[in-house]
Amino acid sequence: MEQDQQLRQDYPEQPRRRTLLNRLWSLIGLLAFIELGWLGSSILKSRKTRNTQLQGTKWIEAGRAEALITGDVKAVPEGMLFLARLEDGGFIALSRTCTHLGCAISWDKEQEKFVCPCHGSTFDRAGTVLSSPAIRPLDFYQVRIENGHIRIDVSKAHRRESFDPSQTTRV
Ligand code: FES
Structure with a gap:
């Protein structure tokens, strides 16, 4: 018990740091998700353009x-x-x-x-x-x-x- 109190006194920012790290990971995950979505839509768009060129005029x-x-x-x-x-x-x-x-x-x-x-x-x-x-x-x-x-x-x-x-x- 005393040891816990001592630890909290020694490292008072530990919970705040953990929260910050969690938020950072969430942000990185969100950015990766957005990038994947953008990549997927780019591939689909280029396929559609190529098909249009093949079917239509060039x-x-x-x-x-x-x-x-x-x-x-x-x-x-x-x-x-x-x-x-x-x-x-x-x-x-x-x-x-x-x-x-x-x-x-x-x-x-x-x-x-x-x-x-x-x-x-x-x-x-x-x-x-x-x-x-x-x-x-x-x-x-x-x-x-x-x-x-x-x-x-x-x-x-x-x-x-x-x-x-x-x-x-x-x-
Ligand atoms: S291919 Fe025979 S004349 Fe041109």
Whole structure:
């Protein structure tokens, strides 16, 4: 008994310290709980965004419209496609996949045509067949111009049987 009293006299702050420690642990637990909740919601949100991109459109930026003059063709590596500006000023985004058997075409600047290295098909800058064995024009992507910026929807390459001006976009 005397010993207890002596202890209380020696350590008067013991209960207060224990309460403080308990509160501190509670606070740490609460912070961990909040962080777990935030982490879980972030993962769910990123999954939802990815699914939306897969189901819907996916627009990529392809530079400023005025940077491409009439007749220019440029590769857009991010979308694995080519962007061309046609004689009438319209823009067309073309798949780099040959419509014969799917090889990757390249732009021959000197000859001003797309050339397939596999079997020699060639296409003009609008993607129309110049020489076979390919018989169908290159697929194209939807282009939008917003505030002078070119945007291309790379979620879907559109198949076509012939060229039509509606496949191009003007400033
Ligand atoms: S795959 Fe291009 S010509 Fe055959």
